[in-house]
Amino acid sequence: MPNTVTLNDFPGTADIYRRAVTAMLPVVGKSGRVPADAVLPDTTLRLPDVKVDLDQLRDYCASTGQQYGDTLPLTFPFVLQFPLVMKLLVAKDFPLSAIGSVHMENNIERFRPISVREPLTIETHAENLREHRKGMLVDVISEFSVGNELVTRQTATFLSQQRTSLSDEPRPPAPLDHRPPPPDATLVANLGLIRKYAAASGDRNPIHTGNLSAKAFGFPRAIAHGMWTAARVVANAESQVGDKVTYNVKFGKPLILPAKVNVYTKRVADGFDISVLHPKKGYPHLTATLL
Secondary structure, eight states, X not given: OOEEEEOSSOOOHHHHHHHHHHTTSTTTSOOSOOOTTOOOOOEEEEEEEEOOOHXXXXXXXXXXXXXXXXXXXXTHHHHHHHHHHHHHHHSTTOSSOSTTOEEEEEEEEXXXXXXXXXXXXEEEEEEEEEEETTEEEEEEEEEEEETTEEEEEEEEEEEEEOOOTTTTSOXXXXXXXXXXXXXXXXXXXXXHHHHHHHHHHOOOOHHHHOHHHHHHTTOSSOBOOHHHHHHHXXXXXXXXXXXXXXXXXXXXXXXXXXXXXEEEEEEETTEXXXXXXXXXXXXXXXXXXXX
């Protein structure tokens, strides 16, 4: 039977990250390889009566360029549900490790704007564990309700890298590097700005907050949060679409700090196509649709 766990408050992310690192240690941690027939825990974390911290929202908007006003920015619910996602991922019965899993895709469905003063109920669960050529994928879904009304659904897809039965399938040809056309805008990021976002969002994953800690996980320097990039590039476009909107983001190569990259925002029939490309080689850091 489904198991719904009702929380009294947000889980503390500092403690969660300590548990996430512990889960990676030999003997006491989770096993490295996730079998194809692994079972996800049938657990839903529920947090009722969530009131937006206006100071946190102001700091979030300052670090992302989002508008601070009477309604929540499109991407802010990701921040609200993030502690629940992490608590789910660090649980002993969750087969994937939280640190080391790669955020591959994010999909936000907003059914109507949310007032900053509306109390929310958040329910978070995981489903659809499946093989991928690069490892195992899982979807973590959070639903936000005002009373009995569903106002936003957020789906984050994570990849745990390992060999699978699909690993030996032919790979698609790698896109050739090419110098992209002049951008519509330029996105600039540095470690100081990303640390401000980490403080505002609660996402203090060590790959984002310090160069030495990022090197420990195989990166040359700290990298920007994918959802910081997603929030920053949609900030101007979201005011030009309707109340009901879907924002789908696919993450490419990480944005290594400091960074200065090209942003392209193309008007399409129902919304926008958005991309963030390397300014010299043209490979994508992010591609998205806002419809």
